[in-house]
Amino acid sequence: MSATLERGLNAFRNFLNAPAASFFASCVHCGLCAEACLFYTESRDPRLAPIHKLEPMRRLWEREFTLLGRIQAMLGLKPEVTDDELEQWSELVFDTCTLCGRCSLVCPVGNDLVYLIRRMREGMAASGHAPADLLGATRRNLEKGSAMGVTLDTLMAQIRHQEEELGVEIPLDREGVDYMVLLSSMEIVQFPEYIGAVARIFKQAGVTWTISTQAFEATNGGIQIGVPDIARRIVMRTVEVAERLKVGTVICPECGHGFRALRWEGEDLIGRKYGFKVQHILEVLDELRAQGRLPLDNLRDDRPLTYHDPCQIVRRGGVIEQPRNLLKMVASDFREMADHGVMNWCCGGGGGVSTLERAEPWRVMAFKRKKEQIEHLGVHTLVTACANCRMVIEEDLDKYAMDIEVVGLTELVANHLRETTSKESQE
Amino acid sequence: MNTIASDLLIWARGSGFHAALALFLVGILWRLVEIYTLNHPRRCLATPLKDGPSEGFKTVFRRFLPPPGMFMRAPVTYLGGWVFHAGFFIVLFFFAPHIEIFRALFGIRWPALSNPLIELFTVAALIAMLLVLVSRITDPVKRFLSTFMDYFGWVLTFLPLLTGWLAWHELLLPYTWSLALHVLTADLLLALLPFTRLLHGVTAFPSRWYTGVWFGRKGVQS
Numbered sequence: 001m002s003a004t005l006e007r008g009l010n011a012f013r014n015f016l017n018a019p020a021a022s023f024f025a026s027c028v029h030c031g032l033c034a035e036a037c038l039f040y041t042e043s044r045d046p047r048l049a050p051i052h053k054l055e056p057m058r059r060l061w062e063r064e065f066t067l068l069g070r071i072q073a074m075l076g077l078k079p080e081v082t083d084d085e086l087e088q089w090s091e092l093v094f095d096t097c098t099l100c101g102r103c104s105l106v107c108p109v110g111n112d113l114v115y116l117i118r119r120m121r122e123g124m125a126a127s128g129h130a131p132a133d134l135l136g137a138t139r140r141n142l143e144k145g146s147a148m149g150v151t152l153d154t155l156m157a158q159i160r161h162q163e164e165e166l167g168v169e170i171p172l173d174r175e176g177v178d179y180m181v182l183l184s185s186m187e188i189v190q191f192p193e194y195i196g197a198v199a200r201i202f203k204q205a206g207v208t209w210t211i212s213t214q215a216f217e218a219t220n221g222g223i224q225i226g227v228p229d230i231a232r233r234i235v236m237r238t239v240e241v242a243e244r245l246k247v248g249t250v251i252c253p254e255c256g257h258g259f260r261a262l263r264w265e266g267e268d269l270i271g272r273k274y275g276f277k278v279q280h281i282l283e284v285l286d287e288l289r290a291q292g293r294l295p296l297d298n299l300r301d302d303r304p305l306t307y308h309d310p311c312q313i314v315r316r317g318g319v320i321e322q323p324r325n326l327l328k329m330v331a332s333d334f335r336e337m338a339d340h341g342v343m344n345w346c347c348g349g350g351g352g353v354s355t356l357e358r359a360e361p362w363r364v365m366a367f368k369r370k371k372e373q374i375e376h377l378g379v380h381t382l383v384t385a386c387a388n389c390r391m392v393i394e395e396d397l398d399k400y401a402m403d404i405e406v407v408g409l410t411e412l413v414a415n416h417l418r419e420t421t422s423k424e425s426q427e
Numbered sequence: 428m429n430t431i432a433s434d435l436l437i438w439a440r441g442s443g444f445h446a447a448l449a450l451f452l453v454g455i456l457w458r459l460v461e462i463y464t465l466n467h468p469r470r471c472l473a474t475p476l477k478d479g480p481s482e483g484f485k486t487v488f489r490r491f492l493p494p495p496g497m498f499m500r501a502p503v504t505y506l507g508g509w510v511f512h513a514g515f516f517i518v519l520f521f522f523a524p525h526i527e528i529f530r531a532l533f534g535i536r537w538p539a540l541s542n543p544l545i546e547l548f549t550v551a552a553l554i555a556m557l558l559v560l561v562s563r564i565t566d567p568v569k570r571f572l573s574t575f576m577d578y579f580g581w582v583l584t585f586l587p588l589l590t591g592w593l594a595w596h597e598l599l600l601p602y603t604w605s606l607a608l609h610v611l612t613a614d615l616l617l618a619l620l621p622f623t624r625l626l627h628g629v630t631a632f633p634s635r636w637y638t639g640v641w642f643g644r645k646g647v648q649s
Contacts, residue, residue: 019637021462026630028580029563029572030508035500046571066461068622105642105649106497108508109627110490110635112642264645267472277474318476318646339496342647 005083008127012057015119016065023116024058026109027051033103033113038345038369039096039362050103050113053092056081057120086129093120094131095359096366099224099257099351100311105342114316121226130225133356138221142230146217148185155188155216162196170199173245174210179284180247180276181211182218182238182262184255186387194254194387197414201285204417205293209251215241218258224352228269235266242276249277251284254408256312256350256386263317280313281410282385286322289329295418301331304379307409308337308370308393309344310386323385323409330416331383337373345369349392367396374404385409429603436607439614447614454621455629462630475644482643483636489649490635507559514552515588518545549592556585580624586612 034040034049046052062069063078072078101114124130140149159170171177179202187194195211202209215238222231242250252259263278288294307327313319320341327334339345348366353359370393374382382404384390390406397404471479493505519525523539530536540548560581563569590612592598594605620626642649 017466017468018463019468019634021465022630022634022637025458025462026627026634028624028627029569029574029577030504031566031569031572032497032501032504034568034572036497040568041500044567046568049568049572052572065465067457104638106494107638108490108493109631110486110638112638115638115641264471264473268469271472273472315647316645320646342649343495 002083004126004128005081005086008086008123008125008129009060009081011123011126012060012119013064015122016057016061019112020057020116020119021061021065023109023111023113024054024061026111028109030108032106032108033111036102036106037097038100038102038348038366042366042368043362047092048096050097050117051111053089053097054113054116054120056085056089057116057123083127083129086124086127089120090124090129090131093117093124094134095353095356096362097351098311098346098348098353098366099316100346101316102311102343102346105315118226122228123226125226131356131358133358134221134225134352137352137355138225138227138230141217141219141221141234146185146188146219148189148219150185150188150217152213152216155183155211155213158188158192159195159211162192162199166196166200168196168199168203170195171208171210173213174208175245176247177208177210177245178248179207179209179251180242180245180249181209181251181253181281182258183211183216183253184219184258184387185217186219186391187253187255188216190391191254191387191408191411193411194408197408197411198281200414200417201288201294201410204295205288207288207293210245210247212241212245218253218255218262220258220261221352223257223261223265224355231261231265232269235262235269238262239266239270239274242274247276249279249284250274252278252280254281254310254385254387254390254410256310256317256388259317259319260312280317280319280322280385282313282319282322282326285410285413286325289325294329294413296330296416297418299416301412301416302333303331303381304333304335304377305331305381305383305407306335306337306374306377306379307340308347308382308384308389309341310384310389311344311346311350313385314344315342319385323383326409326413327383330413335377335379337377339373345373347389347392348396349388354388354392363392364396364399367392367400370396371400371402374402379404381405381407383407383409383412429601432601432603432607436603436610439607439610443611443614444617447618450618451620454618455626458621458626459629463633471641471644473644476646477643479640479644482648483639486639486643486649487632487635489639490631503558503562507555507562510555511552511559511584514548514555515584517548518552518588518591521545546592546595549588549595553585553588553592556581556588560585576624583612583616583619583623583625587616 033051037050040048060081063073097117099114103113163170220231220234222234259280348363353363394406498505521540522545526536526539563573590605590609594609639649
């Protein structure tokens with residue numbers, strides 16, 4: 001057995017805990033997890049059933065953690081997990097799973113499958129079976145501070161551009177402010193209007209805020225690839241800066257797993273509570289709305305539009321009603337998809353799938369689900385709140401030649417602010 | 428012939444049943460220790476949006492029903508599942524002769540359902556079990572996932588229902604024989620339950636609870 005394989009199997013052994021054993025013992029192979037997974041529903045490939053993605057780890061549990069399994073292993077009835085097998089599973093665990101968690105919500109015996117698939121990824125990463133593309137993104141995340149290799153210079157250029165275009169100030173490295181805003185690389189590079197939108201809204205709402213030049217990236221490659229140590233170091237970078245600047249709240253951007261990493265897992269990763277609060281931008285905007293601090297123009301958007309729930313924000317993050325409150329405020333013809341909220345369907349590119357070049361055919365195929373949902377509603381505008389979803393949806397809409405405009409929710413809200421701020425500030 | 432059947436029946440009701448019950452109890456205890464003495468995840472430090480344990484408790488019950496949009500994706504799995512689980516447990520706990528067994532064991536009794544109703548639930552459960560079996564064989568994903576243990580669990584559950592129904596109607600076999608086979612297959616089900624997929628009848632509840640707590644803390648009903 002190779003040293004790397006042993007490392008991977010040890011990662012499984014170290015993880016296998018009571019909930020995991022309970023989940024494995026409970027599965028009756030009813031196939032419902034497959035019916036909840038867009039990679040299965042769109043391909044009908046039985047290998048993609050979420051529970052099957054865990055087979056090597058399940059067999060290791062049975063072989064080493066159950067009496068009957070140990071006897072069967074001794075009799076040669078339960079083969080060991082091999083390198084070849086894990087290599088085959090790489091496609092199942094990384095390319096055709098976006099960690100969307102829909103299967104976990106559906107399993108009748110209550111198995112949290114995505115919880116297990118994440119641990120499966122950890123073992124795969126430890127045994128050298130993580131895809132090179134993801135490894136590269138994670139390395140850039142750690143070394144350069146950004147998964148896409150975005151440098152501070154790029155950020156500064158985008159900030160200056162937004163300041164000039166909108167006439168608003170974007171405060172940097174301010175101490176003692178209400179909010180510290182994180183960004184995702186994709187927003188900096190492809191959707192910098194998000195930064196401007198936040199600046200306009202916060203100016204209007206009268207809150208103090210800042211962006212840190214030391215820790216501006218919300219993306220956490222360590223979470224996606226399954227390397228807890230890297231995930232911890234990336235979280236720690238944000239924590240150190242936020243605590244030094246004594247900010248009240250750190251705001252996660254329109255980025256799905258970045259939110260989950262910092263809001264739900266970061267404190268466990270670093271082993272202590274933060275000295276600040278973590279909120280998603282939609283939570284903050286909805287609070288400002290509820291406090292009456294988002295004065296809007298009277299021109300509600302009358303285009304028929306729908307909302308795509310980013311999985312990590314809604315199902316795995318708990319931000320469910322806030323986007324709906326905001327949309328109802330700014331749009332007069334908001335239409336829900338048939339499966340929405342916590343039962344939404346993923347765009348097909350989450351969990352690092354969009355980073356994998358080799359996974360593109362899978363991703364485009366899985367998008368058929370979203371395509372059908374959009375077509376069913378007959379809308380031409382889709383609002384979302386995750387830069388990765390937005391990029392994936394835009395690319396795949398293009399592939400299917402669909403004429404749909406994709407808009408970020410923060411930007412949509414900003415576009416409906418009553419524009420009195422610049423005049424007032426000049427006066 | 429009849430003597431063999433009578434002897435078998437007496438054994439299955441006596442020593443056989445007690446051995447099965449002992450194996451069931453020891454087996455369940457062993458499996459529960461094997462599973463739940465493994466590590467438990469550390470307490471989650473993130474500030475919860477809702478109380479995890481109470482959400483976990485709700486999930487234990489919520490998972491009996493399909494989430495929105497799921498029923499139509501797998502109607503046979505859901506309907507078949509409900510009917511055969513409900514039928515099986517109703518017949519097990521509300522058929523007058525079964526209640527006598529519980530009375531002998533625990534000293535408590537409760538009202539029985541009328542025989543025509545028991546008949547209805549038995550036949551419904553048998554048909555539902557056949558349907559889920561056909562679905563397991565014909566549905567590509569279920570067939571792919573299924574192993575010997577899945578079919579074995581099905582046979583273990585189906586046989587006591589079938590033999591009980593045959594005995595009641597004195598079909599195929601003389602009454603003593605079908606009753607002996609009924610009790611024997613019930614013993615087998617009891618004895619092997621802890622070591623088969625049927626263990627989900629116990630572990631599914633803590634599994635639902637774990638997931639319910641984790642989702643619940645994030646404010647998500649699961």
